[in-house]
Amino acid sequence: MADTVNQATRKGFLVDTSRCIGCRSCQVACKQWNKLEADKTANKGTFENPRDLTPALYNRIKFIEKETDGAISWQFFNERCMHCGDAGCMKVCPSPGALSRTSDGIVVFNKDKCISCKYCVSACPFNIPRYGADDKVSKCHLCTDRINGGMTPACAKACPTETLKYGRRSELIAKATAAKKTLYGVDDLMGLGVVYALEGPPEQYGLPARPSIPLSIFLWKDVIKPLGILGFWSSIGAMLLHYVTIGPKKVDDDLDSREDGHE
Numbered sequence: 001m002a003d004t005v006n007q008a009t010r011k012g013f014l015v016d017t018s019r020c021i022g023c024r025s026c027q028v029a030c031k032q033w034n035k036l037e038a039d040k041t042a043n044k045g046t047f048e049n050p051r052d053l054t055p056a057l058y059n060r061i062k063f064i065e066k067e068t069d070g071a072i073s074w075q076f077f078n079e080r081c082m083h084c085g086d087a088g089c090m091k092v093c094p095s096p097g098a099l100s101r102t103s104d105g106i107v108v109f110n111k112d113k114c115i116s117c118k119y120c121v122s123a124c125p126f127n128i129p130r131y132g133a134d135d136k137v138s139k140c141h142l143c144t145d146r147i148n149g150g151m152t153p154a155c156a157k158a159c160p161t162e163t164l165k166y167g168r169r170s171e172l173i174a175k176a177t178a179a180k181k182t183l184y185g186v187d188d189l190m191g192l193g194v195v196y197a198l199e200g201p202p203e204q205y206g207l208p209a210r211p212s213i214p215l216s217i218f219l220w221k222d223v224i225k226p227l228g229i230l231g232f233w234s235s236i237g238a239m240l241l242h243y244v245t246i247g248p249k250k251v252d253d254d255l256d257s258r259e260d261g262h263e
């Protein structure tokens with residue numbers, strides 16, 4: 001079934017980078033709610049910690065350090081799954097239900113159905129899915145369990161500056177547009193479920209200026225896979241046609257006659 005998003009009812013996040021103070025309450029709240037173990041890290045001469053998403057870290061704060069006239073300043077960026085409207089991970093996943101979309105437009109995962117092929121890793125334009133010791137996919141699921149219980153996602157609830165705002169996507173975008181914010185992700189990939197208000201070009205935050213799903217994924221999903229299915233059914237059709245018009249192949253009769261020495 002085609003992956004479609006209802007833009008009218010879609011929920012998501014607005015991340016206003018100008019408000020973030022880098023406190024990382026969001027990281028800790030996510031770990032607590034999802035009972036994720038601590039990541040072992042080493043000091044690499046930066047306050048950024050951990051330095052990358054992990055199977056047990058669904059969101060993290062990137063520290064973007066700048067030096068101006070000898071003075072150091074930071075910008076902070078909350079990295080997480082974007083819950084893309086056109087999700088490369090879902091497009092390429094061969095195991096039904098391992099990655100799926102909720103009625104709110106959120107891309108969730110089911111470890112029990114993940115077959116550990118890791119195709120979603122190469123299909124994600126934002127390098128988000130991670131695999132742990134269990135060799136199963138993990139990433140932000142936008143706290144669907146909390147949302148279904150009428151609660152706000154844990155990271156947004158814990159954020160003291162309202163950098164992370166959860167709600168109806170169209171309303172979050174309308175408010176940010178009225179406030180003249182520079183938005184990222186409104187239209188790309190049929191709209192990202194996590195839209196950012198940025199204070200500089202996307203590349204400054206490590207984001208692709210125009211995110212897209214790798215061409216190889218389109219070839220796999222839209223050309224090679226359908227051709228393979230067509231080839232399969234064509235073979236079945238040809239076999240049936242042969243059976244109806246010519247009849248079954250008499251292999252056993254030939255064998256019997258050889259075994260009886262009538263060759």
Ligand code: SF4
Pocket residue numbers: 080081082083084087088089090107123124125126127128129139
């Ligand atoms: S950011 Fe990556 S993992 Fe998240 S929905 Fe988009 S393609 Fe999938």
Ligand code: SF4
Pocket residue numbers: 029030031033034058059080139140141142143153154155156
């Ligand atoms: S929405 Fe939930 S799962 Fe996603 S980063 Fe926030 S706390 Fe973690």
Ligand code: SF4
Pocket residue numbers: 019020021022023024025026027061076078158159160161162163164
């Ligand atoms: S909790 Fe809010 S202010 Fe603190 S680091 Fe996370 S996004 Fe930034």
